[in-house]
Amino acid sequence: MNIHEYQAKDIFRQHGIPIPPGGVATTPSEAEALARRYGTTVVVKAQVHVGGRGKAGGVKLAKTPEEARDIASRILGMQIKGLTVHKVLVTPAAEIATEAYVGIIVDRASKRPVFMVSPAGGIDIEEVAAKTPDKIMRLPVDPVYGLLPFQALQMGLFLYSDIKQARAAAKIMQQLYGAFWASGASLAEINPLVTTPQGDVVALDAKMGIDDNELERRPELALLRDETAEDPAEVRAREAGLTFIKLDGNVGCVVNGAGLAMATMDLVKYYGGEPANFLDIGGSSNPDKVVAALQIITSDPHVRSILFNIFGGITRTDDVANGIVTATKASPLRVPIVIRLTGTNEEVAVKILQEHGFSAMTEMDAAVQRAVELATAGARA
Amino acid sequence: MSIFIDNSTRLVVQGITGRDGSFHAKQMIEYGTKVVAGVTPGKGGQRFENTVPIFNTVAEAVRETKANTTVIYVPPPFAADAMMEAADAGLSLVVCITEGVPVLDMTRVYPYVKARGARLIGPNCPGLISPGSSKVGIIPGRICAPGPIGLVSRSGTLTYEVVYHLTRAGLGQTTCVGIGGDPINGTNFIDCLEGFERDPATKAVVMIGEIGGTDEQDAARFVKEKMKKPVVGFIAGQTAPPGRRMGHAGAIISGSAGTAAEKIAAFEDAGMGVAKRPADVVDLIRQRTR
Numbered sequence: 001m002n003i004h005e006y007q008a009k010d011i012f013r014q015h016g017i018p019i020p021p022g023g024v025a026t027t028p029s030e031a032e033a034l035a036r037r038y039g040t041t042v043v044v045k046a047q048v049h050v051g052g053r054g055k056a057g058g059v060k061l062a063k064t065p066e067e068a069r070d071i072a073s074r075i076l077g078m079q080i081k082g083l084t085v086h087k088v089l090v091t092p093a094a095e096i097a098t099e100a101y102v103g104i105i106v107d108r109a110s111k112r113p114v115f116m117v118s119p120a121g122g123i124d125i126e127e128v129a130a131k132t133p134d135k136i137m138r139l140p141v142d143p144v145y146g147l148l149p150f151q152a153l154q155m156g157l158f159l160y161s162d163i164k165q166a167r168a169a170a171k172i173m174q175q176l177y178g179a180f181w182a183s184g185a186s187l188a189e190i191n192p193l194v195t196t197p198q199g200d201v202v203a204l205d206a207k208m209g210i211d212d213n214e215l216e217r218r219p220e221l222a223l224l225r226d227e228t229a230e231d232p233a234e235v236r237a238r239e240a241g242l243t244f245i246k247l248d249g250n251v252g253c254v255v256n257g258a259g260l261a262m263a264t265m266d267l268v269k270y271y272g273g274e275p276a277n278f279l280d281i282g283g284s285s286n287p288d289k290v291v292a293a294l295q296i297i298t299s300d301p302h303v304r305s306i307l308f309n310i311f312g313g314i315t316r317t318d319d320v321a322n323g324i325v326t327a328t329k330a331s332p333l334r335v336p337i338v339i340r341l342t343g344t345n346e347e348v349a350v351k352i353l354q355e356h357g358f359s360a361m362t363e364m365d366a367a368v369q370r371a372v373e374l375a376t377a378g379a380r381a
Numbered sequence: 382m383s384i385f386i387d388n389s390t391r392l393v394v395q396g397i398t399g400r401d402g403s404f405h406a407k408q409m410i411e412y413g414t415k416v417v418a419g420v421t422p423g424k425g426g427q428r429f430e431n432t433v434p435i436f437n438t439v440a441e442a443v444r445e446t447k448a449n450t451t452v453i454y455v456p457p458p459f460a461a462d463a464m465m466e467a468a469d470a471g472l473s474l475v476v477c478i479t480e481g482v483p484v485l486d487m488t489r490v491y492p493y494v495k496a497r498g499a500r501l502i503g504p505n506c507p508g509l510i511s512p513g514s515s516k517v518g519i520i521p522g523r524i525c526a527p528g529p530i531g532l533v534s535r536s537g538t539l540t541y542e543v544v545y546h547l548t549r550a551g552l553g554q555t556t557c558v559g560i561g562g563d564p565i566n567g568t569n570f571i572d573c574l575e576g577f578e579r580d581p582a583t584k585a586v587v588m589i590g591e592i593g594g595t596d597e598q599d600a601a602r603f604v605k606e607k608m609k610k611p612v613v614g615f616i617a618g619q620t621a622p623p624g625r626r627m628g629h630a631g632a633i634i635s636g637s638a639g640t641a642a643e644k645i646a647a648f649e650d651a652g653m654g655v656a657k658r659p660a661d662v663v664d665l666i667r668q669r670t671r
Contacts, residue, residue, distance in 0.1 A: 106564060111487070263617040270657060313520070
């Protein structure tokens with residue numbers, strides 16, 4: 001789960017990280033009021049779950065409250081990488097002497113939280129990593145001991161030659177690790193960590209991703225989810241226990257298991273079609289999930305055919321068949337459906353489907369080809 | 382022959398009285414797996430299906446039944462503890478089926494299990510099966526058949542799809558291992574490839590990967606440098622769109638976006654056969670085992 005910059009900053013502040021004040025505005029006049037309160041030049045920053053906000057025009061300086069209002073009215077409602085901006089963060093502009101990068105991620109290879117820090121922070125950090133890898137320091141943390149003070153100081157000294165600044169940065173790293181661990185994060189990032197002309201070390205941005213698997217035992221973090229910042233169909237899917245990602249094609253796919261779902265999309269493309277979505281109904285075989293899946297897929301006006309690809313293991317194919325029957329009784333389909341199912345209780349499933357006028361296929365390739373043909377014909381009509 | 386499990390596997394089922402645990406315990410017993418004990422704290426002294434003794438702790442189960450392997454079906458908040466309990470009790474193979482284990486839990490579980498000399502498979506995996514002798518986990522037994530192919534996969538149902546094609550083509554399996562798709566898992570592709578390379582009954586290997594991470598690239602290097610047996614690969618997610626990534630850290634750390642194209646290139650560079658469709662695995666294996 002991604003959270004907004006202002007939410008991540010709140011968490012970082014609770015752990016003691018020095019961050020300039022800031023307030024959230026959902027209207028231009030709220031932004032103006034905040035700028036007036038700070039009484040100085042402010043930065044207006046789009047709060048949206050993607051990177052590259054600055055490059056997309058979602059981060060702007062405002063010298064006066066009126067200008068803050070103006071800028072907020074342009075940023076609010078703006079689309080950045082397909083997501084609409086509903087909130088802006090207004091924060092006093094800081095004077096910047098240097099910009100560094102500090103991030104923690106769970107590394108698959110070392111199977112540990114790993115710090116990455118660089119004195120060359122800012123918006124081009126990925127390029128820095130690719131072109132001048134010696135400007136990045138990597139430090140794996142033993143999760144049993146946490147980040148040790150000497151490790152934090154090593155990183156501080158990698159960023160700053162001034163010992164006072166190095167110590168200040170080391171303290172921030174320890175606080176950041178504390179925030180990362182306490183929040184069940186998969187990512188915690190400060191970019192940029194700046195020094196001011198007065199020599200202070202301050203975090204100007206904050207990013208955090210929370211491991212979805214932590215939310216059940218950390219209900220206070222689950223409350224941070226901002227559903228207005230997500231695709232409505234993806235929100236509905238999550239509530240129904242499905243994983244759904246909308247794509248641009250016209251073959252609607254309902255599959256059990258993420259790997260098979262991806263392989264199904266690949267095969268749609270292989271046979272000349274375009275998948276309309278990724279949809280994984282998961283391992284359990286509740287007919288209600290199938291009903292929800294069909295509702296989500298049929299609400300996409302671009303879908304020209306629907307493809308079920310179910311390999312029953314834990315998933316019982318008769319449950320899937322019952323779900324299809326229930327869903328189509330409630331609201332008849334306006335596009336053709338192709339059903340491939342094999343595995344657990346296949347005979348029962350085929351019988352249920354046939355009794356209700358559906359046919360079932362057993363081969364994935366044949367079913368995908370058929371769904372692509374129907375979608376192509378439907379798009380022409 | 383096989384890897385990791387065979388006729389000598391003596392299995393404990395942790396969470397044997399739960400919904401998933403009891404269902405799959407029955408399936409494993411029917412398949413012929415030696416299920417010697419169950420563990421559910423508070424139900425020690427009872428019997429599962431009037432036969433399998435249930436214990437309160439794994440240590441007790443091991444002491445009383447000489448079990449050497451465990452399979453875990455406990456809910457996510459308790460899975461980390463269950464894996465560590467199993468390793469501490471001296472079991473040599475710990476298979477965790479549970480989906481949804483927090484990744485930070487795994488950063489502590491992995492070194493704990495390793496330090497006690499146990500092999501962990503999973504979490505969030507379908508387990509493994511050595512057709513004809515033993516099944517540990519949830520892979521449907523009837524789609525498999527004994528034979529010369531070793532199979533390792535990050536996926537669940539996609540594994541079934543490939544096994545289904547292999548079995549129908551008369552290509553049975555020594556062992557099929559689902560290593561799971563979580564960021565931190567106990568056993569990786571290379572561990573399984575090493576096992577298959579050493580196993581005299583395995584004549585060729587199928588490796589099924591997915592987008593994300595660099596495990597497949599590392600495995601391809603292992604194939605190129607260390608393996609004599611033919612390996613055929615498939616990567617799911619060739620058409621997946623790039624995710625809405627938030628931070629920079631992922632790309633910085635691996636120097637890789639983990640795309641299907643990168644992985645397929647690594648497979649090809651290792652001289653592996655690369656299947657465009659799951660069904661193509663059969664022909665590629667035949668060409669390489671002639």
